[in-house]
Amino acid sequence: MSTPEQAAAERIRDANVRYHDAAAASYDAKWGINLGATGQAQVRAKLEKALGGWPGEPFEHGLEIGAGTGYFCLNLVQLGVLDRATATDISDGMLDALRRSASDRDLAVDAIRADAERLPFEDASFDLVFGHAVLHHLPDLELSFAEFARVLRPGGTLAFCGEPSRYGDVIAAAPKRGAQLVAPLWRRAVGAPERPAQARDGRYGDDLEWEVDVHSFAPGTLGELVRDAGFEDVRIRGEELLSSIYGWTLRSLEATADPERVPWSWQSFAFRSYLALQRLDTALLEPRLPPALFYNLVLSARKPG
Numbered sequence: 001m002s003t004p005e006q007a008a009a010e011r012i013r014d015a016n017v018r019y020h021d022a023a024a025a026s027y028d029a030k031w032g033i034n035l036g037a038t039g040q041a042q043v044r045a046k047l048e049k050a051l052g053g054w055p056g057e058p059f060e061h062g063l064e065i066g067a068g069t070g071y072f073c074l075n076l077v078q079l080g081v082l083d084r085a086t087a088t089d090i091s092d093g094m095l096d097a098l099r100r101s102a103s104d105r106d107l108a109v110d111a112i113r114a115d116a117e118r119l120p121f122e123d124a125s126f127d128l129v130f131g132h133a134v135l136h137h138l139p140d141l142e143l144s145f146a147e148f149a150r151v152l153r154p155g156g157t158l159a160f161c162g163e164p165s166r167y168g169d170v171i172a173a174a175p176k177r178g179a180q181l182v183a184p185l186w187r188r189a190v191g192a193p194e195r196p197a198q199a200r201d202g203r204y205g206d207d208l209e210w211e212v213d214v215h216s217f218a219p220g221t222l223g224e225l226v227r228d229a230g231f232e233d234v235r236i237r238g239e240e241l242l243s244s245i246y247g248w249t250l251r252s253l254e255a256t257a258d259p260e261r262v263p264w265s266w267q268s269f270a271f272r273s274y275l276a277l278q279r280l281d282t283a284l285l286e287p288r289l290p291p292a293l294f295y296n297l298v299l300s301a302r303k304p305g
Helices: 004-031 037-051 071-079 092-104 141-151 166-190 197-203 206-212 219-228 242-254 264-285
Strands: 062-064 085-089 110-113 126-132 152-164 232-239 296-302
Touching: 004 092, 004 206, 037 071, 037 152, 037 232, 037 264, 037 296, 062 071, 071 085, 071 092, 071 126, 085 092, 092 110, 126 141, 141 152, 141 219, 166 242, 219 232, 219 296, 242 264
Parallel strands: 062 085, 062 126, 085 110, 126 152
Antiparallel strands: 152 296, 232 296
């Protein structure tokens, strides 16, 4: 008979599967995921922040945890960071989307359904374990980090980006509320009708979103978690402040409209202006402010050699 903690963890896993399966078809459009030059530049910047610089040589074999539709993994393959890539997720819908994108670009990636807490790989199989916006979905972080350490080779690298900070949740709340107030005016201005009832009823998985975001992180607590798993050289930095406030405003507005009817002109403007604020954050704020103030955290560490 399962304990209450095990039952709660199983509910979180089930919600993650159902949410990401439902969201897979529209996920790239919703989050502005790009697998071209723009996406590669974003991923390069994130990895450089996490590692403290660009890796001098490609990693022989990288394992992505919670790869989703392939934003991080496929862009890293195209950037030449990985000689070989294995992408894992617990959602078949997400992995199917990743496989299609990889096939469209003639990229060789192994896509395997796997739970981060029970990885189906031998010890010391990879020299990079990485992920983007995934740790906050995992029910048991201690067990997951123990698995990351197990499958890494001695001297291997751990790198995770896009993890919400504790303060980030506070940052996101205000633009979400403000956007709801002005959404009818915005829809009228851009000519987008209100989101259809079937979408509000869960067609895109939105009704499960609150169930799958189970953690936010303080930098010190996250660093302690990584060290307790046996890693060293732990590095944690913050990213996105102005761009996160702006981005949540945009996403909250767009969430009220029919996603098929939001004009391309608006989507292009929103994406380009968001990227401009990302660059401003990177150049001006991230080098000067403590990580805890930012919406997202990036981290890296090394398994002792």
